[in-house]
Amino acid sequence: MSKLTPAIYSQIWPDPRTVWRWHFYAGVFCVPFIVLLAISGGMYLFTPQINAWLDGPYDRLFLTGPHATAQAQVEAALHAVPGSTLSAYELPKNEDDATRIIVNNRGERFRVYVHPETLEILKNIPEEDRFTRMVFHFHGELLMGNIGSVFVELAASWTMIMIVTGLYLWWPRGHEGIGGIVYPRLNRGSRGFWRDLHAVAGFWISLFVLFLLVTGLPWAKVWGEYFKEIRRVTGTAVVEQDWTVGATSRNTPKDLSGEQLAHTGQTIPPANIVDLPLDYSPIDILLPAVPALDLPPPVFIIPPAHIEGYWTAKSDTQNRPQRVKVMLDATTGAVLQRENFEDRHVLDRIIGFGVAAHEGQLFGWPNVVLGVFTTGGLLMVVTSGILMWWRRRPSGLLGAPPLPQAQPFSCGFMIFLLFFCVYLPLFAASLTLMLLIEKLLIRRVPPLALWLGLEKRV
Secondary structure (H helix, E strand, C coil), X not given: CCCCCHHHHHHHCCCHHHHHHHHHHHHHHHHHHHHHHHHHHHHHCCHHHHHHHHCHHHCCCCCXXXXXXXXXXXXXXXXXXXXXXXXXXXXXXXXXXXXXXEEEECCEEEEEEECCCCCCEEEEEEHHHCHHHHHHHHHHHCCCHHHHHHXXXXXXXXXXXXXXXXXXXXXXXXXXXXXXXXXXXXXXXXXXXXXXXXXXXXXXXXXXXXXXXXXXXXXXXXXXXXXXHHHHHHCCCCCCCCCCCCCXXXXXXXXCCHHHCCCCCCCCCCCCCCCCCCCCCHHHHHHHHCHHHCCCCCEEEXXXXXXXXXXXXXXXXXXHHHCXXXXXXXXXXXXXXXXXXXXXXXXXXXXXXXXXXXXCCCCCHXXXXXXXXXXXXXXXXXXXXXXXXXXXXXXXXXXXCCCCCCCCCCHHHHHHXXXXXHHXXXXXXXXXHHHHHHHHCHHHCHHHHHHHCCCCCC
């Protein structure tokens, strides 16, 4: 078999200088988002610990007598939020913990902390005002609703381009030794060190970053709807999917389905679809029966969505492969139906595994450590990239890599581009818009084209 000549090679793979420009422009757009999302994502890895710390004052209460009935606790919570209905009763982890009761008032959900003995309201907070919920909204939508979700998805799409082009540039070509490939060399001066640190750190975290980006897409507004439509066309859609698509609002409509559940470990079950009679006495029958089911916490007891429906016990653990949903007989507490993770569609299970790993909860503390390693490494790559750009940028210009000579058609590059355009519709739309703006506007304004590096300085 004959070896690839440079001419044939250039037809398959693009010139590294062309890839370098793609890498640079993707980085210019993504870096601000990467910093914000890496920091918020790193915080989000510790959601259970943060919630436990913030809720500490309401646990291990000093009790002197018997508990009030669960129905009385529910009624106290409902009284604290006038006009509300019960959304869920969270099973306390310890007998002396405050009871967390989720109530719904015109689509807005409140978490009410009730003293189990005195029925005193210890805390009453809108669910979306909890710190970890605000981190969740910031990480997924920059606190800007669906517009923010689109920006985050756009940044995620171009970050994938940045990572893949970075790997292409990192790939050893006639390199002697592994210095600068798997570890940074310390004898090449300041500029060489930062280049090595950027390339090496990028190599070590690249696959983990790509995994986080891919597993985060199902929640994005455009990609999530795109995926739902593909499932509908292929007949693989389900009645309820266990993750949100796009922004989740404080004032969500009352006919919440499982799709509206947030992707935190403290997700809130759907509110009642219809108003139910003010009789929550079945909770006192179900409360002793639910612990025997041994569901991973947090566990919610949920009233039926319809008058003729069933009460439900549901585990909302962040380790989604362990989630269980059980329908119960309200008069006896007997199990009528049980839905395990294994009973779900294979696509939902795949995404469930990805979500759990994305949140750092699939395999315990090593998963959290891996998440911190990835987010920290991403910040290191960004910092080193900024320092390299700052030192090499020409005066008065953005500092894009030099324009390469005219290159022949590269089928490898076109296949790569086509794949990402099909897989990432928002990337395809943004790329089309960017090329149109470049052709119709930027190229016609020479100073702007020169500053962006689209024209050579004479």
